[in-house]
Amino acid sequence: MPNNLLTSTTPRPFLRPASAGAELVFAALAERFGDRLSRSQAVRDQHGKDVSYHPAAAPDAVLFAESTEDVSFTVGLCHAHRVPVIAFGTGTSCEGHVAALEGGVCIDLSRMDRILRVGQDDLDCTVQPGVTRKQLNAHLHDSGLFFPIDPGADASIGGMCATRASGTNAVRYGTMRENVLALEVVLADGRVVRTGTRARKSSAGYDLTRLMVGSEGTLGILTEITLKLHPVPETISAAVASFEALKDPVDAVIQIIQLGVPIARVELLDEVQIAAVNSYSKLDLAERPTLFFEFHGSPESVDAQVETVRAVCADHRSGDFEWASTPEARSRMWQARHDIWWATLALRPGSQGFPTDSCVPLSRLTEAVLAAREDVAELNLIAPMCGHVGDGNFHLCVLIDPDDQDEMDRAQELNARLIHRAIAFGGTCTGEHGIGYGKIDFLVEEHGDAVGAMAALKRALDPRGILNPGKILDLARWPDPFM
Amino acid sequence: MPNNLLTSTTPRPFLRPASAGAELVFAALAERFGDRLSRSQAVRDQHGKDVSYHPAAAPDAVLFAESTEDVSFTVGLCHAHRVPVIAFGTGTSCEGHVAALEGGVCIDLSRMDRILRVGQDDLDCTVQPGVTRKQLNAHLHDSGLFFPIDPGADASIGGMCATRASGTNAVRYGTMRENVLALEVVLADGRVVRTGTRARKSSAGYDLTRLMVGSEGTLGILTEITLKLHPVPETISAAVASFEALKDPVDAVIQIIQLGVPIARVELLDEVQIAAVNSYSKLDLAERPTLFFEFHGSPESVDAQVETVRAVCADHRSGDFEWASTPEARSRMWQARHDIWWATLALRPGSQGFPTDSCVPLSRLTEAVLAAREDVAELNLIAPMCGHVGDGNFHLCVLIDPDDQDEMDRAQELNARLIHRAIAFGGTCTGEHGIGYGKIDFLVEEHGDAVGAMAALKRALDPRGILNPGKILDLARWPDPFM
Numbered sequence: 001m002p003n004n005l006l007t008s009t010t011p012r013p014f015l016r017p018a019s020a021g022a023e024l025v026f027a028a029l030a031e032r033f034g035d036r037l038s039r040s041q042a043v044r045d046q047h048g049k050d051v052s053y054h055p056a057a058a059p060d061a062v063l064f065a066e067s068t069e070d071v072s073f074t075v076g077l078c079h080a081h082r083v084p085v086i087a088f089g090t091g092t093s094c095e096g097h098v099a100a101l102e103g104g105v106c107i108d109l110s111r112m113d114r115i116l117r118v119g120q121d122d123l124d125c126t127v128q129p130g131v132t133r134k135q136l137n138a139h140l141h142d143s144g145l146f147f148p149i150d151p152g153a154d155a156s157i158g159g160m161c162a163t164r165a166s167g168t169n170a171v172r173y174g175t176m177r178e179n180v181l182a183l184e185v186v187l188a189d190g191r192v193v194r195t196g197t198r199a200r201k202s203s204a205g206y207d208l209t210r211l212m213v214g215s216e217g218t219l220g221i222l223t224e225i226t227l228k229l230h231p232v233p234e235t236i237s238a239a240v241a242s243f244e245a246l247k248d249p250v251d252a253v254i255q256i257i258q259l260g261v262p263i264a265r266v267e268l269l270d271e272v273q274i275a276a277v278n279s280y281s282k283l284d285l286a287e288r289p290t291l292f293f294e295f296h297g298s299p300e301s302v303d304a305q306v307e308t309v310r311a312v313c314a315d316h317r318s319g320d321f322e323w324a325s326t327p328e329a330r331s332r333m334w335q336a337r338h339d340i341w342w343a344t345l346a347l348r349p350g351s352q353g354f355p356t357d358s359c360v361p362l363s364r365l366t367e368a369v370l371a372a373r374e375d376v377a378e379l380n381l382i383a384p385m386c387g388h389v390g391d392g393n394f395h396l397c398v399l400i401d402p403d404d405q406d407e408m409d410r411a412q413e414l415n416a417r418l419i420h421r422a423i424a425f426g427g428t429c430t431g432e433h434g435i436g437y438g439k440i441d442f443l444v445e446e447h448g449d450a451v452g453a454m455a456a457l458k459r460a461l462d463p464r465g466i467l468n469p470g471k472i473l474d475l476a477r478w479p480d481p482f483m
Numbered sequence: 484m485p486n487n488l489l490t491s492t493t494p495r496p497f498l499r500p501a502s503a504g505a506e507l508v509f510a511a512l513a514e515r516f517g518d519r520l521s522r523s524q525a526v527r528d529q530h531g532k533d534v535s536y537h538p539a540a541a542p543d544a545v546l547f548a549e550s551t552e553d554v555s556f557t558v559g560l561c562h563a564h565r566v567p568v569i570a571f572g573t574g575t576s577c578e579g580h581v582a583a584l585e586g587g588v589c590i591d592l593s594r595m596d597r598i599l600r601v602g603q604d605d606l607d608c609t610v611q612p613g614v615t616r617k618q619l620n621a622h623l624h625d626s627g628l629f630f631p632i633d634p635g636a637d638a639s640i641g642g643m644c645a646t647r648a649s650g651t652n653a654v655r656y657g658t659m660r661e662n663v664l665a666l667e668v669v670l671a672d673g674r675v676v677r678t679g680t681r682a683r684k685s686s687a688g689y690d691l692t693r694l695m696v697g698s699e700g701t702l703g704i705l706t707e708i709t710l711k712l713h714p715v716p717e718t719i720s721a722a723v724a725s726f727e728a729l730k731d732p733v734d735a736v737i738q739i740i741q742l743g744v745p746i747a748r749v750e751l752l753d754e755v756q757i758a759a760v761n762s763y764s765k766l767d768l769a770e771r772p773t774l775f776f777e778f779h780g781s782p783e784s785v786d787a788q789v790e791t792v793r794a795v796c797a798d799h800r801s802g803d804f805e806w807a808s809t810p811e812a813r814s815r816m817w818q819a820r821h822d823i824w825w826a827t828l829a830l831r832p833g834s835q836g837f838p839t840d841s842c843v844p845l846s847r848l849t850e851a852v853l854a855a856r857e858d859v860a861e862l863n864l865i866a867p868m869c870g871h872v873g874d875g876n877f878h879l880c881v882l883i884d885p886d887d888q889d890e891m892d893r894a895q896e897l898n899a900r901l902i903h904r905a906i907a908f909g910g911t912c913t914g915e916h917g918i919g920y921g922k923i924d925f926l927v928e929e930h931g932d933a934v935g936a937m938a939a940l941k942r943a944l945d946p947r948g949i950l951n952p953g954k955i956l957d958l959a960r961w962p963d964p965f966m
Binding site for chain 1: 500560570602604605607632643646647648651654657658660661670671672674675676677678680681682683684685687688689691693694696698699702709713714716718738740741742743745780781782783784786787788792810823824828840842843844845846874875876905906909910911912913914915916917918924925926927930931932933934936937939940941942943955956965
């Protein structure tokens with residue numbers, strides 16, 4: 001099954017409604033919201049595009065929402081007139097999530113950026129969807145608590161829920177799946193519901209919270225999010241270790257996880273990635289496959305973790321550990337890790353980035369990583385590798401010239417190979433980026449008939465198909481009724 | 484809103500189908516499965532009842548399934564003829580989950596008890612639904628891995644998924660929600676789908692796994708379950724500490740959690756519960772409010788945890804710690820904890836148990852626990868308290884004489900008060916037992932209109948309403964179409 005799935009990244013026909021109903025909706029919104037509704041081309045263009053190579057598609061209008069009521073009113077009106085609605089946070093998604101494939105209204109949630117409550121004693125908080133992860137952690141600065149989920153970008157919490165995001169801390173603290181306690185959601189007809197409580201666990205009915213997390217704006221629009229927070233560890237220690245060959249750090253991480261070391265972060269960067277990071281972030285790391293570590297816990301626990309990790313790494317022919325002992329050094333190290341995207345793009349100015357996102361069971365990680373590197377060489381691409389290897393998740397950031405169709409084809413081929421292999425290994429086509437409209441076919445390859453069940457859920461909660469149409473699944477492929 | 488929600492425990496009219504269609508189904512099943520289909524009264528009665536006080540309702544027939552194909556064939560046939568299907572594991576649920584309220588076929592999954600695969604390197608396994616938690620851990624005995632979720636009973640893994648169970652380890656290892664990686668599910672029309680992969684995380688489409696976990700057999704029947712496993716900790720240490728007043732251990736636990744101590748287990752037993760345990764399990768603990776602790780980690784980490792916990796407990800006027808230092812002593816201590824249900828019933832032979840299950844944010848736990856104790860006194864009930872207090876979840880096991888309507892009414896009143904209070908505190912009506920047909924009204928009190936969305940999902944995946952009808956929600960209350 002070589003290339004037939006490559007159609008997943010072919011832009012679908014962008015069907016504009018431009019109906020009388022749509023014009024009525026835009027007029028009613030302009031009437032109610034004044035200049036908070038924009039129809040300027042620049043604003044529309046900005047809202048139809050994420051950071052990826054996927055073709056953009058501008059919405060017909062952009063509403064800057066300031067409250068749940070704004071969202072509810074807008075969605076209800078769009079439902080009545082069958083006009084698409086797309087939620088927008090920071091536009092930092094990777095699979096074309098915000099492209100208005102069928103036009104409609106984009107609801108920009110960035111002004112809903114209030115932190116509504118921090119439950120110091122309960123280790124939780126409630127925020128509006130436009131709050132970004134850095135904003136939240138800055139707010140928590142003196143509280144003794146932090147929010148660990150950290151995708152590369154300073155994404156909005158709403159967007160991170162929508163894509164079921166994770167990042168470098170997931171190996172210890174889980175992903176958005178594990179860290180969202182409850183949501184307020186505007187459903188497709190404008191109704192507002194709450195999906196959970198502040199209890200840490202519950203067996204009360206279907207898990208609507210987890211159904212909404214990862215639904216990419218296709219089942220509802222999130223207007224309030226209650227998150228778990230975590231105590232800032234007593235001790236934090238970070239280090240960098242480099243290795244001779246790519247196989248070694250991957251094998252080392254597998255063993256560290258199997259030993260049950262409660263490591264907080266363990267990130268792999270290959271030598272190409274290190275070169276990019278050195279150049280962009282003004283570091284002078286050895287240009288070899290490298291692990292970035294972070295350890296959290298009591299001083300005694302951290303010492304024990306470090307001792308075990310050091311021994312395992314030595315068994316895998318690591319060089320010495322370099323310690324980032326001050327908060328500033330640590331912060332510089334992790335900022336460099338988070339700037340990988342920009343560091344990579346700077347390798348060949350004018351390029352676009354095409355990130356892959358496969359995730360495999362740990363026992364197949366070494367095989368998957370080595371095969372990926374062979375693919376990159378064979379396809380003659382520039383594609384530094386980095387990864388949340390403790391979770392079996394790694395990315396290649398393929399540099400592409402969007403005007404070079406041959407290079408684009410090779411990048412697509414690479415992406416497809418990685419995904420076919422991940423699925424064959426019992427893994428997934430996307431560890432943390434989501435499906436958007438870039439991986440619709442791959443979702444089918446991974447889940448088969450279960451996508452039919454997803455389509456039935458979509459129809460149940462959005463019978464008119466107005467919520468972010470054309471994302472996650474192609475309803476036309478899954479006949480109604482499902483059963 | 485005092486008593487109007489007490490109707491939640493009123494038995495609904497049990498509408499038997501006894502239709503020509505049903506008889507056709509039973510005949511076809513008998514033809515195919517021979518004596519694996521039982522219609523004997525004793526077998527039917529045994530399968531309509533769980534451990535709770537809820538009125539039982541026997542199914543019309545019981546099929547002992549041995550394979551996914553058996554389940555798929557049976558469900559498909561029942562779908563065609565609109566006959567109810569109820570999945571059965573060990574019958575140890577607490578809210579009438581297995582009662583065949585509208586008759587139909589009970590599928591007993593206890594013979595599907597094979598452990599299909601243990602992924603030593605991936606810290607996961609795949610099991611059939613009839614495997615029990617003790618069976619799984621016995622199988623893992625020499626592997627260096629274990630499965631932490633431990634409801635009181637030796638429940639089946641399938642049943643634990645269905646009720647989103649947890650237990651004493653949830654404060655460290657999470658609940659079934661966090662520990663199920665993927666499922667094989669027979670949908671309402673007999674179709675078999677897989678909801679996930681063996682990757683530790685994924686952003687691939689709607690989270691069908693989490694939707695099925697906690698759905699109590701109303702959305703599909705689980706036929707294979709892939710679970711996360713955890714490395715057996717290097718060091719395990721357990722201790723018991725008693726306190727003067729109930730407020731003290733609860734406050735101590737809140738502080739321990741807030742300090743970020745990665746405690747593995749912390750269980751509260753009040754003095755009535757301790758008396759019951761002493762008598763039943765031949766222990767001689769001081770009859771005072773008591774905490775059972777367990778610490779997991781490296782020796783250094785465990786020492787550090789113990790030191791912190793000891794200091795916090797001393798600040799809250801604890802007595803000395805008694806250590807269960809050998810595996811045998813530890814096992815005896817936790818067996819006594821797990822036997823609480825039977826220990827409580829033995830307090831007044833001939834009684835039935837009525838377990839409550841509220842769960843609140845940690846900051847409200849002391850208030851909730853103290854108010855519950857006042858309620859017990861005021862209502863003149865015998866109701867020992869135990870709890871997974873690190874999660875904010877506590878149980879009263881109310882002793883009732885089912886023939887004493889006044890006592891039953893007082894137990895219902897107690898349950899309702901606890902739930903109203905939990906919901907008012909931002910918590911949930913059930914931390915780990917589920918809704919069954921005992922808490923249908925309370926689910927509405929807790930979730931409001933969101934139950935309408937749940938009803939829409941139920942209709943989407945089970946349009947003929949054959950899967951465990953009358954559980955979780957009352958479809959008649961939520962008009963179709965939802966929107």
